[in-house]
Each structure stands twice: as C-alpha cells, then as structure tokens.
Amino acid sequence: MIYTVTLNPALDYFMEYEQIEIGDVNRTSTTRMTPGGKGIMESRMLSLLGTPNTALGFIGGFTGQAIRDALIEQGITTDFTQIAANSRVNVKVKTVSEETSLDSAGPKLTPEDVEHFLQKFEFLTEDDIVVFAGTAPKSLGDDFYDRLIEAVVARGAQFAIDVDGQKLLRTLTNRPLVIKPNREELEEMFDVKFEHKEDIIPYGQKMLAQGAKNVMVSMAGDGALLFAGKKVYFAAPVKAEIKNSVGAGDSTVAGFISEWSKSKDPLKAFKQGVACGTAKVFSDDMPTEAFLEQCLNQIEITELV
Ligand SMILES: Nc1ncnc2c1ncn2[C@@H]1O[C@H](COP(=O)(O)OP(=O)(O)OP(=O)(O)O)[C@@H](O)[C@H]1O
Numbered sequence: 001m002i003y004t005v006t007l008n009p010a011l012d013y014f015m016e017y018e019q020i021e022i023g024d025v026n027r028t029s030t031t032r033m034t035p036g037g038k039g040i041m042e043s044r045m046l047s048l049l050g051t052p053n054t055a056l057g058f059i060g061g062f063t064g065q066a067i068r069d070a071l072i073e074q075g076i077t078t079d080f081t082q083i084a085a086n087s088r089v090n091v092k093v094k095t096v097s098e099e100t101s102l103d104s105a106g107p108k109l110t111p112e113d114v115e116h117f118l119q120k121f122e123f124l125t126e127d128d129i130v131v132f133a134g135t136a137p138k139s140l141g142d143d144f145y146d147r148l149i150e151a152v153v154a155r156g157a158q159f160a161i162d163v164d165g166q167k168l169l170r171t172l173t174n175r176p177l178v179i180k181p182n183r184e185e186l187e188e189m190f191d192v193k194f195e196h197k198e199d200i201i202p203y204g205q206k207m208l209a210q211g212a213k214n215v216m217v218s219m220a221g222d223g224a225l226l227f228a229g230k231k232v233y234f235a236a237p238v239k240a241e242i243k244n245s246v247g248a249g250d251s252t253v254a255g256f257i258s259e260w261s262k263s264k265d266p267l268k269a270f271k272q273g274v275a276c277g278t279a280k281v282f283s284d285d286m287p288t289e290a291f292l293e294q295c296l297n298q299i300e301i302t303e304l305v
C-alpha cells in the first residue's frame with residue numbers, strides 16, 4: 001500500500017482578483033475550497049492515476065470534517081487521526097499576474113494525538129511506501145519526521161520525502177526512494193545560486209551519494225531534472241497558460257510514485273511525474289484523465305549525463 005502523510009492538512013481557499021490593492025477593500029470574482037496539504041494533494045493525484053493509496057495525518061474540527069468529506073466524495077481512502085483542534089485554512093490569492101499563498105501555522109497537537117497517529121506505523125510492511133510531504137505543526141518539534149522515518153525503516157518499508165532544508169538532508173542516510181526539492185530549496189540548502197540547470201548537477205549527484213535512491217529537482221516553468229544511478233535527465237517544460245500551480249510539486253511526486261510502484265523504472269516514473277506536475281499547473285484544480293494523458297504525450301526528456 002502507498003500511504004501519504006500530511007501532518008498539517010489544510011482547507012485551501014482560493015480567491016481570484018483582477019488585482020489586489022493592499023490596505024483597501026478587494027472584492028473577489030471567484031472563490032473555491034479544496035482539500036489540501038502536500039500529502040493530501042499527492043493522494044488526490046495518485047487516486048486520479050488509479051493508484052490505490054491511503055491518506056494519513058491529523059485532522060480536526062469543522063475544517064477537518066470538510067477536508068475529509070471532500071476526499072471521500074473524490075473516492076480517496078483516508079485513515080486520519082482525529083484531533084480536537086480545527087485543521088488550518090490556507091488562503092491562495094490569484095491575480096492576473098501573480099499567485100500568493102497565505103498559509104497558517106496549524107493546530108496544536110497533544111501527546112495523545114501523536115500517540116494515536118504513531119500507532120498507524122506499527123502495521124507497515126516491506127510492501128509499503130510512505131510518502132512524507134509538507135511542514136509539520138510546530139508542536140510536533142523539529143525531529144518528528146526523523147521519528148517517523150525510523151519507524152518506516154524499522155519495518156522494512158520504503159519512503160519518499162518532500163520537505164525542505166536540513167530536515168531533507170538528514171533523511172538521506174535512510175535511503176529515500178525519491179526526494180524532490182525545487183531549485184530554490186536546493187539553493188538555500190547548499191547556500192548557492194544556480195544560473196543554469198547544469199549548475200545543479202553536482203548537488204543532485206551529491207544527494208544520491210549521500211543515500212537518496214532517486215532525486216528529482218523541479219524548476220517550475222523551466223522543467224525538471226532526474227538523477228538516477230549515474231544518469232541525469234532533463235524534462236523540458238511544456239508552455240501554456242498557468243491556471244493554478246498550487247500542488248504542482250506534490251503532483252510530480254505522486255506521478256513518480258504511481259509509475260514507480262508499477263514499473264520500478266525511474267525514467268518512466270519521472271516522465272509520469274513531470275506530466276502530472278504539468279497537468280496540474282494548467283488546470284484549475286485536479287486535471288482530467290484525458291488532459292493528463294495529453295500532457296504525458298508532450299513530455300520530452302533528454303539525457304544530460
Ligand atoms: N510555469 C510552469 N510551466 C510549466 N510547467 C510547470 C510550471 N510550474 C510548474 N510546472 C511543472 O510542475 C513541476 C513542479 O513545479 P515546481 O518546481 O513549482 O514545484 P514546487 O515548488 O514543489 O511546487 P509547489 O510547492 O507549488 O507544489 C515542474 O517541474 C514542472 O514540470
């Protein structure tokens with residue numbers, strides 16, 4: 001089974017404006033609420049691809065109920081840990097020229113919440129893949145992912161992880177199946193500036209050497225890189241009108257995991273990942289299956305090394 005973990009789920013509230021005047025009253029033209037949080041976005045994409053998966057995480061209050069209801073309506077299997085506090089609402093503001101996220105910190109979790117959640121990890125087996133993504137609520141502390149990874153590794157299961165900074169680098173010795181930092185996250189992690197995609201190559205290779213089995217580096221409108229074995233591949237970006245880039249990275253990870261779980265072929269998995277990220281940014285919410293297929297046919301991959 002594939003499990004996605006969202007420690008801090010969100011009800012994403014999308015608001016569209018022609019433009020925003022800070023300090024003034026702005027009236028929206030369109031609003032939409034969708035279940036979010038990085039692992040949940042991955043579950044939504046995995047389900048769209050027909051890949052069975054279960055969404056784990058902490059969920060609570062009326063916002064948590066709305067997230068759960070929406071996921072059930074979309075046919076997504078969930079096994080959330082119920083908490084008393086409300087799940088957060090993240091506001092996503094889109095104008096004709098920009099997308100802005102106003103994300104909140106999320107609820108405070110109790111030791112009992114954590115204990116209930118950790119019980120889910122006792123039943124993992126070697127056949128399972130756990131996908132960790134997104135920020136953790138502050139009350140979980142800085143090392144919560146380390147604890148979860150320890151539990152996954154102890155049971156012989158595999159994991160993928162999409163978090164930023166030193167938290168990501170710390171996981172590498174535990175051999176994640178795939179990691180997907182974006183270009184800016186990499187710059188911050190290694191305190192460098194990349195001018196060309198080729199500048200990224202030594203850093204991707206370094207993360208492989210440190211233990212990652214596969215590394216994808218997403219570069220938004222400039223495409224993506226895959227580091228697998230001794231090879232480095234580049235997926236060229238597809239050009240079209242951006243509709244909603246929230247969850248593009250999550251969709252990329254989900255596409256990779258979905259295909260990898262079937263074929264164990266990192267290059268095919270990368271292509272599917274890039275197709276999912278691409279289809280996501282050119283759709284208001286999740287893409288249709290037909291559009292996903294169309295995007296898959298448009299992805300061109302070249303070998304850089
Ligand atoms: N403007 C764009 N044009 C074409 N493709 C895009 C664009 N933005 C994103 N993508 C596709 O989505 C993938 C992931 O995007 P990005 O690098 O922005 O990930 P991310 O920073 O993790 O995103 P997020 O945090 O919003 O989920 C890219 O590698 C690319 O395939």
Ligand SMILES: O=P(O)(O)OC[C@@]1(O)O[C@H](CO)[C@@H](O)[C@@H]1O
Nearest residue numbers: 010036037038090134135246247
């Ligand atoms: O605070 P996190 O967990 O890093 O990010 C949360 C979030 O911005 O990421 C998703 C898109 O990637 C959204 O659905 C959600 O609102």
